[in-house]
Amino acid sequence: MAQKILIIDDDFDLVEINKAFLQKAGFQVDCAYNGQEGLQKIRTFAPHLIILDVMMTSVGEGFEVARKIRMDKEMGKIPILMLSSVNREVGFRLRIGPDEDWNPVNAFIDKPVDYDKLINKVTEILNSQKES
DSSP states (O other): OOOEEEEEOSOHHHHHHHHHHHHHTTOEEEEESSHHHHHHHHHHHOOSEEEEOSOSSSTTHHHHHHHHHHHSTTTTTSOEEEEEOHHHHHTSOOOOOOBTTTBOOSEEEESSOOHHHHHHHHHHHHHHHHHO
């Protein structure tokens, strides 16, 4: 059975491109286009990994969603890969990465992303989950 990935991002075109690459790599993929929809789909789709954007309905919505996931007993162990253009949008390099309290994700990748890098990072995170 293919591992399941949920993409939560408001950029429809980017979601469809990422979905196609992930499916080609053998993953089962579902999508949500804002944080609220994403939180609902986590419960119904039960993903093995979440790819989460930062800026959606609000500027920091992705951070809020990540914290809600981590605080939930059922969802809290699902790995999160944050994929965002926040550094490009603000015009300078922010130091946004995994942080236990403020940004509780497993990894952070800047958009635009090289698809080989995305697939490699997804595989790395999922493999590390199997080992723990």
